[in-house]
Structure formats: structure tokens, C-alpha cells
Amino acid sequence: MxxxxxxxxxxxxxxxxxxxxxxxxxxxxxxxxxxxxxxFQGSVFTPEGKFGFFYFLNIFKQKVLFKAFRNSMVxxxxxxxxxxxTGVPMAWAVSxxxxxxxxxxxxxxxxxxxxxxxxxxxxxxxLLGPGAGKFNVLIREVFHTDIxxxxxxxxxxxxxxxxxxxxxxxxxxxxxxxxxMDSSLEDAANMLGASKWKTALKITLPLVSPAIISGAILSFxxxxxxxxxxxxLGMSRGIFTLTTQIYQLFHFPPQYQQGAALAVPxxxxxxxxxxxxxxxxxxxxxxxxxxxTTQPTIVKLGKAKWPVLGYCLLVVSLSVMIPYFMLLLISxxxxxxxxxxxxxxxxxxxxxxxxxxxxxxKSFLNSFFLAFMAATIAVFLALIVVIYNxxxxxxxxxxxxxVMVLPFAIPGVAMAVAFLWAYIRxxxxxxxxxxxxxxxxxxxxxxxxxxxxxDGVTQINFELEESARIIGASWFKAIxxxxxxxxxxxxxxxxxxxxxxxxxxxxxxxxLYSTNNEVIAVTIFTLFEEGEFEALSxxxxxxxxxxxxxxxxxxxxVGKGFAQVS
Amino acid sequence: xxxxxxxxxxxxxxxxxxxxxxSLDIDEGEFVALVGPSGCGKTTTLxxxxxxxxPDDGDIILNDRVISTNKSxxxxxxxxxxxxxxxxxxxxxxxxYKNISFGLExxxxxxxxxxxxxxxxxxxTKLMGLEHRYPNELSGGQxxxxxxxxxxxxxxxxxxxxxxxSNLDAILREEMRFDLREIQxxxxxxxxxxxxxxxxAMVIADRIVVMNEGRIDQIGSAEDIYHSSKSKFVATFVGxxxxxxxxxxxxxxxxxxxxxxxxxxLRVKRGKEGELPDIxxxxxxxxxxxxxxxxxxxxxxxxxxxxxxxxxKTFLGSFYDYRVEVEKEVLRxxxxxxxxxxIDSEVWVYIDPELCNYLKG
Numbered sequence: 001m002x003x004x005x006x007x008x009x010x011x012x013x014x015x016x017x018x019x020x021x022x023x024x025x026x027x028x029x030x031x032x033x034x035x036x037x038x039x040f041q042g043s044v045f046t047p048e049g050k051f052g053f054f055y056f057l058n059i060f061k062q063k064v065l066f067k068a069f070r071n072s073m074v075x076x077x078x079x080x081x082x083x084x085x086t087g088v089p090m091a092w093a094v095s096x097x098x099x100x101x102x103x104x105x106x107x108x109x110x111x112x113x114x115x116x117x118x119x120x121x122x123x124x125x126x127l128l129g130p131g132a133g134k135f136n137v138l139i140r141e142v143f144h145t146d147i148x149x150x151x152x153x154x155x156x157x158x159x160x161x162x163x164x165x166x167x168x169x170x171x172x173x174x175x176x177x178x179x180x181m182d183s184s185l186e187d188a189a190n191m192l193g194a195s196k197w198k199t200a201l202k203i204t205l206p207l208v209s210p211a212i213i214s215g216a217i218l219s220f221x222x223x224x225x226x227x228x229x230x231x232x233l234g235m236s237r238g239i240f241t242l243t244t245q246i247y248q249l250f251h252f253p254p255q256y257q258q259g260a261a262l263a264v265p266x267x268x269x270x271x272x273x274x275x276x277x278x279x280x281x282x283x284x285x286x287x288x289x290x291x292x293t294t295q296p297t298i299v300k301l302g303k304a305k306w307p308v309l310g311y312c313l314l315v316v317s318l319s320v321m322i323p324y325f326m327l328l329l330i331s332x333x334x335x336x337x338x339x340x341x342x343x344x345x346x347x348x349x350x351x352x353x354x355x356x357x358x359x360x361x362k363s364f365l366n367s368f369f370l371a372f373m374a375a376t377i378a379v380f381l382a383l384i385v386v387i388y389n390x391x392x393x394x395x396x397x398x399x400x401x402x403v404m405v406l407p408f409a410i411p412g413v414a415m416a417v418a419f420l421w422a423y424i425r426x427x428x429x430x431x432x433x434x435x436x437x438x439x440x441x442x443x444x445x446x447x448x449x450x451x452x453x454x455d456g457v458t459q460i461n462f463e464l465e466e467s468a469r470i471i472g473a474s475w476f477k478a479i480x481x482x483x484x485x486x487x488x489x490x491x492x493x494x495x496x497x498x499x500x501x502x503x504x505x506x507x508x509x510x511x512l513y514s515t516n517n518e519v520i521a522v523t524i525f526t527l528f529e530e531g532e533f534e535a536l537s538x539x540x541x542x543x544x545x546x547x548x549x550x551x552x553x554x555x556x557x558v559g560k561g562f563a564q565v566s
Numbered sequence: 567x568x569x570x571x572x573x574x575x576x577x578x579x580x581x582x583x584x585x586x587x588x589s590l591d592i593d594e595g596e597f598v599a600l601v602g603p604s605g606c607g608k609t610t611t612l613x614x615x616x617x618x619x620x621p622d623d624g625d626i627i628l629n630d631r632v633i634s635t636n637k638s639x640x641x642x643x644x645x646x647x648x649x650x651x652x653x654x655x656x657x658x659x660x661x662x663y664k665n666i667s668f669g670l671e672x673x674x675x676x677x678x679x680x681x682x683x684x685x686x687x688x689x690x691t692k693l694m695g696l697e698h699r700y701p702n703e704l705s706g707g708q709x710x711x712x713x714x715x716x717x718x719x720x721x722x723x724x725x726x727x728x729x730x731x732s733n734l735d736a737i738l739r740e741e742m743r744f745d746l747r748e749i750q751x752x753x754x755x756x757x758x759x760x761x762x763x764x765x766x767a768m769v770i771a772d773r774i775v776v777m778n779e780g781r782i783d784q785i786g787s788a789e790d791i792y793h794s795s796k797s798k799f800v801a802t803f804v805g806x807x808x809x810x811x812x813x814x815x816x817x818x819x820x821x822x823x824x825x826x827x828x829x830x831x832l833r834v835k836r837g838k839e840g841e842l843p844d845i846x847x848x849x850x851x852x853x854x855x856x857x858x859x860x861x862x863x864x865x866x867x868x869x870x871x872x873x874x875x876x877x878x879k880t881f882l883g884s885f886y887d888y889r890v891e892v893e894k895e896v897l898r899x900x901x902x903x904x905x906x907x908x909i910d911s912e913v914w915v916y917i918d919p920e921l922c923n924y925l926k927g
Contacts, residue, residue: 463655467713469642470616470649471669471720481668485659 016476024384025400030428031443032403035418036267036410042421043261055261065262068245071234072224075159075241079223080216082163086315087170087219088212089308092200095178097299099309106175108316113168114547115320116504116521118228119540121152121161122528123323125232126330128152134326153237162229164319166219173215177208183297196299217273224266225411227507228521232528242266243413243507250511256421263414271409324544331537349538360539362516363523366434367503370519374441375449375498379491381442382449387479390457391465404450407443412507415444419512434517437509441502448501449494456490457483489557496554504543569594569756570615570724575624577610584610586780588624592724595754597747599771601764603803607780608760612726615758616649617642628723645724648717652729654709656701662688662712663697669720687715690749707738714746718753725750725757731766743769764804768792776800792854798925801852808858808897809925810851814843821869821919824851828894833869834922843924850925855900857921860890860913867916874915876907890915 046054059065090109094102127135128150139149151157181204189203190196227243235244242262249259301308330336334344353360385404389397407415419440423430430436460483468478484491506521513522520543527536568591575588585607592598600608613619615626617633617640626634633640648669657665663684670680688694691711701709710730717725730746731739747770750757761767767774768788776783776791776799784791784800795801798809812826821833822842834851836842843849865871877896878889886906888899892915899915907913 461653461655463651463653464657466616466618466642467649467651467655467716468657468668469618470645470647470726471717471722472643472646472672473668474641474643477672482657486657488659 020384021388021394024381025388025396028381028385028400028403028446031439032406032446034428035415035422035443036406038422039260039263039414039418042257043264045257047257055258056264058258059262059265064240065245065258068240068242068262069265071155071230071240072242074155075162075230076220076223078159079162079166080220082159083167083170083219084212084216086163087167087215088174090167090312090315091171091174091178092204093308093312095175096200096204096297097301097305097308099301099305099312101309101313105312105316108320109168109171110551111548112165112316112319113172114500114551115165115323115544116228116506116547117162117165117226118232118506118521119327119524119544120165120319120323121158121229121232122524122533122536122540123326124152124157124161126326126336126533127322128157132336153233153239155234155239158230158233158239158241161233162223162226164315165229166222167315167319169218169222170212170215173211173218174208177211178204181207186297190297200299214277217277221270221273221411224269225413225507227413227510228525231510231525243411246413246417247510250417250420256417256424259417260421263411263417266411266414267409270411274409327537327540327544329537330533331541333534336533349534350542353535353539353542357535359518359526360520360523360535363518363520366437366517367520370434370438370441371499371502373438374445374502375495377438378442378446378498379449379453379495382446382453382494383484383487383491385450386453386457387483390454391479391483405447407445408447410444412444412505413511415440416508416511419443419508431512432514436512437517437519440508440512441498441505444505444508445498445501448497449491452490452494452497453487456487460486492557493554496550500547500550504547567594568592569596569629570758571625571627572611572615573625573627575611575614575621575626577607577614577619577621583780585614585621588777588780588782590775590782590785592756592758595756597750597757597759597770597772598775599759599761599767599773600775600777601761601767601803602777602783604762606777608762608777609728610780611777612649612728612758612760615724616647616726617645646720646722647724647726648720648722649726649728650710650713650717650730652732654701654706654713654733656704656709656712656716658701660700661697662693662699662701662704665701665712666697666716666719669716673720683719684715687719690718690752691715692745706734707742710734710742714749718749718755723756725755727757727759729761730759732761732763739766746770776803778803793921793923795852795923795925798850798852801923801925806855806898808853808855810853810895812849812851814845814847814849817842817845824849826851826895830872830893830895832917832922833919834924835919837924852923852925853897853917853921855887855898856885857918858890858897858899859916859918860888860899860901860905860907861916862907862911862913865914865916870917870919872915872917874913876909876911876913879907879909 043055044051044053046052059069090105093099094105125133127133130136130148130151130153133150133152136148136150140146152161185207186199186203189199194202225243227247230239230241230244231247234240240248242265246259246262249255249262331349332345332347334346334348382404385400388394389400410418419436420431422428423436423439430439464486465478465482468482469475473481504521505519506525509519509522510525513519518526520539524536524539524543527539570592572588572590575585576583577585588607588611590598600611602608610619614621614634620639621634621636623636625632628645633645657668660668666684666687667680670683684697688697691714693708693711693715696704696708701712704712713730731742734742743766759767759770772787773785774788774791775785778799784796786794791800791804795804801807802809810826810830810832812824812832814822815825815831816823817836820836822836824832824834826832832851859865860874872892874890874892874897876888877891880887881903883903885900885903888901888907890897890899890913897915
């Protein structure tokens with residue numbers, strides 16, 4: 001009987017081997033490793049060009065720099081403390097008690113997580129600004145005094161606003177362990193006669209503490225890395241943090257090397273804490289989850305559930321509902337500060353930023369273009385590296401893994417410093433073009449795509465590819481027809497995560513943008529500095545709206561796809 | 567006609583020889599099973615044949631064409647084989663139809679021909695009407711049929727099966743054994759079947775290869791390996807047996823005399839000249855539980871007749887499983903389910919010399 005033999009597979013393997021792999025691997029190294037190496041190199045040379053720690057020593061010698069360092073630490077520690085104070089009880093309440101509105105609280109916490117914190121900061125200025133802040137005005141009117149009760153332009157103000165946007169890290173980490181934890185551990189304590197409060201304190205809390213610590217570390221690092229909040233609330237009053245001080249150093253005359261030296265502590269602290277989290281806590285957390293799915297025991301709070309619910313609602317109000325409402329209100333107002341009457345309502349601000357204001361139009365287009373391209377390229381590169389790492393036996397796999405997760409440890413401002421330092425001269429002269437923003441977005445966010453893709457591939461049984469190969473598919477065709485389609489959801493969710501976070505990126509953009517290459521966050525920042533609060537609010541509302549639409553859309557796509565594939 | 571020839575196949579993982587000098591010829595249309603405990607190298611052997619693993623040494627020859635040597639290895643996709651996996655490995659993102667047609671589409675066959683052949687293989691594997699379903703809408707047994715149809719549709723030279731039934735429940739597994747055998751007989755496709763389950767191998771295969779620690783211990787039909795096991799390993803791995811250790815005391819014309827460690831004297835058929843050990847050397851004898859006769863009344867036999875006592879008894883439906891103490895040895899004896907003897911009773915025990923079997927150590 002004549003048989004058909006499968007035709008030519010070898011040539012295709014060679015394309016991947018000799019074209020795709022090298023291009024992707026070189027791209028990844030140039031994008032991520034090269035700028036970082038340049039930054040470290042820049043920081044360890046003296047102004048005369050000799051090797052030395054001149055710029056590092058400056059951090060301790062120059063009062064301004066040291067103060068910035070101290071401010072960052074103070075803000076980081078207090079914001080983390082507040083995150084614990086809010087995130088842990090809220091996680092316990094929604095996971096293990098009978099309070100109502102659990103899903104509402106969970107969802108609003110997710111919204112808080114995807115809200116750009118600097119928009120929150122601006123909203124809080126409208127409320128707690130010392131002069132015209134609505135809340136301060138209200139208090140003055142009610143009590144007939146001249147006191148300014150709250151001043152958001154202060155270290156305390158910065159801490160408060162940051163805490164409202166970093167507590168979700170603690171909340172989500174804690175809640176996910178509480179949701180999945182084998183509750184027989186707690187039942188055993190109950191059986192032995194421990195009360196429900198005692199069980200929660202003596203059994204549950206110690207068991208989830210690794211997750212809590214891990215969430216606290218993430219909160220701390222995010223607080224440290226944020227640029228927008230201290231920029232909006234601190235700079236005008238001379239309060240600087242590491243990130244805003246670096247920004248300051250790049251104003252005329254730009255002090256690149258000092259900026260690089262100031263970025264290094266950020267990178268080092270982040271690296272050490274992430275390492276600690278990975279090596280020490282990562283192992284501890286796995287012990288808890290048994291793999292059995294058991295219904296967690298729900299604590300009946302009785303009357304106590306109303307104050308607990310009130311506390312949760314207070315936090316989500318402060319982080320989401322009040323700021324969003326404030327921005328919405330001002331975006332619909334003719335003049336900021338005018339009384340809230342129907343005649344003062346207008347859509348003019350939206351019309352202005354959408355049709356009449358060139359900067360916002362341009363930055364909208366730029367941000368869309370950059371977010372789309374960054375997400376697409378990052379997902380593509382991440383996919384190739386994951387295939388290289390998980391589906392070949394080639395050399396350098398662990399090195400590549402390290403390179404791909406490294407950007408997790410680089411705060412945005414530090415990344416921007418590295419990019420400035422690396423791409424301001426040959427061989428890669430990108431500064432002054434939109435491409436340096438694209439490169440920085442890809443480099444910053446590629447770990448999101450890499451992790452999502454890598455987890456996805458790990459779940460795909462080798463035999464699925466082997467069963468394609470044995471009936472005639474080349475290695476490349478098996479990857480293309482079997483592995484990649486099965487990874488669809490990981491790729492989409494990686495893409496959306498990168499799109500959302502790049503669309504409103506500020507920390508790196510603020511240093512890397514140039515005229516004609518403004519992005520949305522930069523435009524909002526400019527509007528803020530010019531006092532154009534109504535247009536700013538309208539633009540912010542649009543950004544928030546687009547972000548939420550993407551988040552909701554991704555949830556739907558991923559949810560639906562799962563039912564089909566698994 | 568020899569279809570697949572494997573010569574001195576060797577594969578090391580670090581210091582461990584997973585496959586050690588494996589040689590086997592498989593005829594056109596033959597169904598061969600590789601059996602052995604986990605870690606015996608059976609799956610590694612199969613994966614070398616498929617081309618997923620590069621052997622360290624040895625050749626594989628398909629239709630007089632060398633497809634694997636220690637220098638170069640033909641990639642799996644060019645071997646024109648098919649494989650069914652324990653995990654089914656049915657592609658979850660493709661319908662049943664698309665799963666099966668994939669191999670044909672790779673071969674760039676015209677659409678009508680693809681359709682004909684997919685339909686034919688659906689019929690063969692009793693999957694008619696399910697072609698538009700996704701794998702998650704199918705039972706485990708149906709998924710494994712899809713995997714089989716997907717392999718058969720490309721009309722492979724050799725069909726490889728790696729524990730294909732191990733994930734199915736017992737009843738379905740038994741049913742599928744017969745279906746597999748029937749399909750293989752119908753298509754006369756050369757097949758290699760890996761399993762740790764000796765019963766499965768016996769049902770399915772023309773020839774059974776028993777593997778242990780990377781080596782072939784014995785090749786033969788189900789009857790051969792059961793009744794004429796050549797090693798202690800084969801005798802104990804394939805079915806249950808009474809293993810008696812003793813020394814050779816004397817050689818007669820047709821029988822030899824053996825004395826066990828515990829002093830029982832046993833006459834055993836002489837066997838082939840070359841296989842007979844020297845006088846006074848240590849030997850192992852295997853006697854299957856059902857080859858031993860027990861009676862409550864005396865039986866007349868010239869040799870190997872003993873008095874014994876029943877020390878344990880289990881009723882297992884189709885047979886009784888007794889432990890009988892005979893001259894300080896405890897023998898396992900299986901009788902028909904109607905021979906109900908009471909515990910502690912004295913019995914006559916007869917062991918047929920023809921049914922005893924020498925073993926290499």
C-alpha cells in the first residue's frame with residue numbers, strides 16, 4: 001500500500017534556531033540587561049572618569065539627597081504599616097466571616113489596584129488641599145473656624161494616599177491563602193475548645209503570616225517605587241523622595257551619574273526584598289495548601305459584623321469611591337470650586353480634551369500606540385524565550401530566566417535612569433524619540449508576559465506536543481499548532497496586563513518623554529502643574545474608564561475561554 | 567517479514583543504564599508487548615523507537631531503512647509512526663474531527679480524502695457522531711479512542727502504545743483491551759504496547775517481552791513466559807508462584823532430584839541438556855499454585871506425593887487460595903472453587919514433575 005510520508009520539517013526548525021531565537025534573545029538582553037549594566041557602570045565612576053564611589057558617598061554627604069532617601073524609607077514603612085492595618089482585617093472579613101457585600105469589597109479592591117495612584121493623589125488634593133479642599137472648606141463652614149484640619153501636601157498626606165493604593169497587595173495575598181487554606185487546621189483548634197476569636201488569632205493568623213509578610217513586602221516596594229504621588233503632593237512643598245529627587249536631578253543641568261547612583265539603592269533594596277520573599281517565604285506558603293478543596297469555615301460575627309463591614313467600606317471609599325466621585329464631579333463642572341448646581345454642569349471639559357486640546361489628543365494616540373506595541377512585542381518576545389527555556393535543551397536557560405524576571409526588581413524611575421544613560425549616545429541613540437519609551441515599557445513589563453506564559457507552558461503536558469510530532473509535525477509545527485493555541489489565555493492575559501499598565505505609565509515616562517512624544521500620564525501631570533483641574537479630571541476619568549473596560553473585558557475573555565479549553 | 571529491527575539499543579541517564587543492549591525483531595503485523603515493573607526501561611525503549619529520545623548506542627531499522635544509530639537520529643515526524651499516550655494527549659483546543667484530521671492535513675491531502683479517512687477511522691473506533699465535540703465533553707475511554715483514531719488515520723508503519731489504558735477504570739480497561747486487539751487484527755498493523763500489567767499484555771499481544779533493569783529477561787508467547795519462565799524475575803512478575811530454593815542431588819533419564827533448603831525432596835523434569843546445572847549446584851524451582859493438586863483422600867502417584875496440612879484458606883470466587891504446609895515448606899495452592907477443604911485438615915499433596923520449572927538466579 002502506498003503511504004504518504006510527511007514532508008520537510010527540518011527547514012522550519014532551522015528558521016527558529018537561526019533566526020527567531022537569536023533575534024529574541026539578543027533583543028531581550030539589549031532591552032533589559034544593557035541599560036542596567038550601563039547604569040551601574042555610570043554610578044561607580046567619579047566626575048573625572050575614574051573608578052570610585054564618589055556619587056554613592058554623595059548620598060550621605062549631601063543633605064538634600066540623604067533627606068530624600070530618609071523620606072522614602074519613612075513613607076515606605078508607614079504606608080506598609082497602614083496597608084497591614086487595612087488589608088489583613090479586610091481579607092479576613094471577606095474570606096472568613098458572614099459580612100454582606102463581600103464581592104463588592106473584593107471588586108473595589110481590585111479597582112484600587114489598577115487605579116493609577118497619582119490620579120488618586122490629585123483627587124485627594126481636591127478634598128484635602130489646605131486652601132480650597134472641599135473637606136477642609138466644609139469643616140470651616142460647619143465649625144466657623146479658620147483652621148486647616150488636613151493638609152494633603154505633607155509626608156502624612158503622601159503616606160495616606162499611597163497606603164490607599166498599595167494595601168491591595170496585602171489584601172490579595174492574604175485573601176488568596178485564606179480562601180484556599182485547608183480549614184480543618186482551624187476546625188481542629190475549635191474541637192479542642194478554642195473560641196472563634198482565639199482560633200483566628202492563634203491558628204489562622206500565624207498560618208497566613210508568610211502571605212501577609214509577602215504582601216507587605218510588595219506594598220513597601222510599590223510605595224518606594226511610586227513617582228506620581230510624591231511628585232504631585234510633595235515636590236511643590238520641597239518634600240522629595242528618592243524617585244522625585246532623581247527626577248529633579250535630571251533638570252538643568254542634568255546630573256546623570258548622580259541620578260544613576262541614587263537609583264542604585266532603589267534597585268538593591270528591591271532586589272534583596274524580592275529575593276527574601278522568593279527564597280524564604282515562597283517555600284513556607286506552599287505548605288498550607290493541601291490540594292483538597294474544603295469549604296472554609298465561616299465565622300458568624302453577629303452584631304460585630306456591622307462595624308467590620310463599616311471598616312471595609314470606609315477603606316474602599318477612601319481609595320476608590322470618594323476619589324472617583326471627586327474626579328467625575330470636577331470633570332463635569334464648569335469651574336473647579338464653583339458651587340455644585342445643575343447650571344454649572346457641563347460636558348465641555350470632555351469636549352475640550354477630546355477635540356480641542358492638541359496635547360491630550362496627541363498623548364492619547366501616543367499612549368495607545370505605545371501600550372499596544374509594548375504589549376504585543378513583549379508578549380511575542382516572552383513567548384519565544386519561554387519556548388526556548390521550557391521546550392529546548394539549549395544553553396543559557398537559567399540566565400535568560402533571570403534576565404526576564406529582573407525588571408520586577410527595577411522601579412520605573414530607576415529603569416528610566418538606566419535607559420537615559422544607555423540610550424542617549426551611540427550605538428543606540430533613542431533619546432528624543434518615541435522609541436525609547438517603547439523600549440522602556442517593554443523592558444519594564446515583560447516579566448508580566450513572561451510569568452504568565454511560563455506558568456501556562458508548565459501546565460501543558462509534553463505529550464500533547466509529542467503526539468503531534470509522531471504523526472508528522474515538525475518541532476516548529478507542533479509548537480505553532482498545539483502549544484501556542486493552548487497558551488492563548490496566558491498570552492491574552494499577559495497582553496492585557498501590559499497594555500493597562502503601559503497605557504497610564506508615569507514613573508519612567510516622565511524622564512524619557514520629549515516634545516511630540518508626550519503620553520497621557522505626562523499630559524495629566526502637565527495639566528496639574530498648570531492648574532487645569534477640570535480638563536485634568538476629564539482626562540483622568542477617561543483613563544480610568546478605559547482601564548476598567550480592559551480589566552472587565554479580560555476577566556470575561558479569560559473566564560469564558562477557560563470553560564472551553566480546560 | 568521483519569518490519570522493525572532493534573539492535574543493541576542502549577540508553578543511559580547519568581550512570582544508570584535505562585535500556586541495556588536491547589535487541590528485538592518485530593514482524594510485519596505483529597503485536598508485541600513490553601512488560602515490566604516501573605523503571606525497567608520499557609517506556610524509554612518505546613520513546614527511542616518513536617524518536618523522542620536519542621539512544622547512546624544501537625541501531626533501529628524500519629523496513630530495511632536505518633532510522634536511528636548512535637551517530638544520527640531521524641526525528642519522530644519522519645518515521646511515519648503513531649503513538650498513543652497514557653495521558654491520552656488529545657488536543658483540548660481541537661474538536662474530535664480536527665484532532666483526527668491534523669495528521670492528514672500535515673500531509674497536505676485533498677479535503678475530500680481527509681474527510682473520507684477521518685470518517686473511516688471514526689467508524690473503526692466507534693466514535694461516529696462525536697466528531698464535533700471537544701475533548702472535555704468526552705469520557706476518558708472516548709478520549710483514548712480519539713487518540714487511537716488520530717494515530718491510525720495516518721496509516722502508520724508502526725503503532726506505539728504507552729500504557730494507553732492505565733488511566734481508565736477497571737471495567738472499561740478490560741473492554742478496551744479486546745477492542746484494541748480486534749482493531750489491530752483488522753488492520754494488521756505492527757504494534758508495540760508498553761504496560762506494567764501482565765494480564766493486559768497476555769490479552770493483547772502475540773509476543774511478550776519481559777524487561778527488568780533495562781534488559782530483556784524473556785521473550786515469548788503468554789504461555790511460554792507463564793509456564794516456562796526462564797528467570798526468578800519472570801516467574802514472580804508474571805502471575806504468582808511458589809519459589810523453592812534447593813540443590814541438585816541427582817540426574818536421572820527424564821527427571822532430576824532436588825532437595826530444598828527445608829529438606830523437601832522433589833523430582834523435576836530434566837529439561838534441555840544445556841540448561842541443566844551441575845550436581846550440588848544451587849537451583850530455583852517455580853511451581854504455579856494451580857499446578858499443585860491437593861486431595862483429602864490418598865492419590866496414587868509415583869513421585870512427589872506428600873502429606874500436608876492446610877494452614878490458611880481464602881475464598882476468591884473463581885478459586886480457593888490455600889496455604890499448605892508440606893515438609894516445612896509453605897506452598898500456595900489454588901483449586902477450583904468447589905474444592906472446599908477445612909482449615910487444619912490433613913491433605914495429600916501432589917506436584918507434577920512436568921509442571922515444575924528451573925530458573926536462573
